[in-house]
Amino acid sequence: MQTTHRQWIYRQRPAATVGSEHYALREQPLEMALGAGEVLIEARYFSVDPYMRIGQSGKPTYDAEPHPLGVVQQGGVVAQVIASLDTAFAPGDWVRSYSGWQTHARVAASDLTPIDPGIAPVTTALGVLGMPGRTAWFGLTEAGRPHAGEVVVVSGAAGAVGSLVVQFAKRHGARVLAIAGGPDKCAWLRDVLHADWTLDYKAFSDADALGAAMKAMTGGVDVYFDNVGGMVTDAVIPLINRRARIVICGQISQYSGGLDAPDLGPRLLHHMLYQRATMQGILARDYVHRMDEMTRIVAPWVKAGEIVFEETVIDGFDQLPAALNSLFTGEHRGKLLVRA
């Protein structure tokens, strides 16, 4: 029986929201032939992440060139080995790969990371024990540097990274204000993740009103872990305390067009001066070589059930482009995955 190899080809740069019109679905018979040291994998879960939309900007971003057109959309995947010409991998093994939006891939064994399903569900390799976990852990501990008793504000707090930052900050003894869109997310952040305070930014008409609510709750902000930018950041910056640390982890409010043609917002950098604050941009890739260090600390918490790693799973390879866009409409909670 012939297996079909399906691929989402990124074919056109979106100007605003991204959708299936920017991709082409290609189907072909699966090529089973392998070379020495190669492994054939079948994807089980696809990661859908905000950085993907950054790479679609027409301007230089974290790479000098945008994601190329005419090739498979890049991205992280949890897969199973179906054939192997490398002794380190056998059929049935679970692996993490960066083979992107395709049902199968022929990959060099050296590009695969084994997943031990005994530690945690395999999907955590794309979440708390993968890139989002690394981003949350090192972004908070290296750039945010929270002290016990300090106020940590997290924007995008119900997302894959934000929901972990909330929990990691609580473990550091910080008092945490979690900001998210909508009362359901806020209830979850309060009741399940134990944020000290929550705010639904959608309930406020402008940054001044949101800031006044933040100030009434926290008094001031020592660490701001920003996933969102825009109005939420406008509200936080005037509230920073002396020596505050601002971590720029994401600016998701700007991704659907604002990277190419920037939005306008208030000029607030003078507050950096008054408070002698520090702002630092962080990227997950800078901490890849320290995954072992993070895993040694976080994996035991995951195994013991002490970390909530919420997942929103969308079924069907066909749903990938729509799933990517849904990151920016804000309906999911925790890590967004597409199941093959």
Next chain:
Amino acid sequence: MQTTHRQWIYRQRPAATVGSEHYALREQPLEMALGAGEVLIEARYFSVDPYMRIGQSGKPTYDAEPHPLGVVQQGGVVAQVIASLDTAFAPGDWVRSYSGWQTHARVAASDLTPIDPGIAPVTTALGVLGMPGRTAWFGLTEAGRPHAGEVVVVSGAAGAVGSLVVQFAKRHGARVLAIAGGPDKCAWLRDVLHADWTLDYKAFSDADALGAAMKAMTGGVDVYFDNVGGMVTDAVIPLINRRARIVICGQISQYSGGLDAPDLGPRLLHHMLYQRATMQGILARDYVHRMDEMTRIVAPWVKAGEIVFEETVIDGFDQLPAALNSLFTGEHRGKLLVRA
């Protein structure tokens, strides 16, 4: 003969540009009586600094409360002792004081810093060997951290702080782009301060055009020492290199009203993320305890004539409010002083 004690009383908060209408000139007979440990000084030079306008904002800035109304305008002064009940000071001695905009002051000896006129002109105590020098030195070395060969961009480069940053950065082996307003300042920055490149921001209609010129000159920016904010900063941020350091020393373009009701500008913080850049606000007051350290390095350069410390001196106590506003109209070069 009775001496007149003249004082500029800050009496009304400016909404936009500041001028004499926000001050009242008070004259009274000079009170000569001194207590134990007190010194009577007569001001010779008054410092006029951008931070003074920050303190006139109606919102919290570097202090929780704005400069109080109904009192002498605060500020640094170079003065001479005319009477003393402290053994450390004798009539004729030069001192630095924070006695503000008044011709005379009765000051505790512990609040005075002696000036040695043998090292350099006494006015340097308000410039290269005073607050602006400290700001330039520690802002650049501690927050900017330039390496030899890196590109350092300085905005407000012809000002008291900027003109020193240009020279200190050159001494660190950096290549320096000096940005100022007008061709005369640029010629001075190039010919006298030996900036590698200069740009007259007033010759550009928008940040994109200014940024294109910067990019053509420098290729990219490793350190941005910002005194100005606004359009110049909008042009620099998209050009930062990996691990760039942005020093927020001043935002002078915003001081005449923009601190109370912020201007709008493009949202550019996503560049911090791509380049894993750091932005840090600095204030001179944080380095007061390290003045000895800076003096040990910089004073020999000053004494040897290796540092250009340009001064613009306005004659007349009456001119103080107008001199303050002239900081924001950009006509002076180097340190702006008013001579009593």
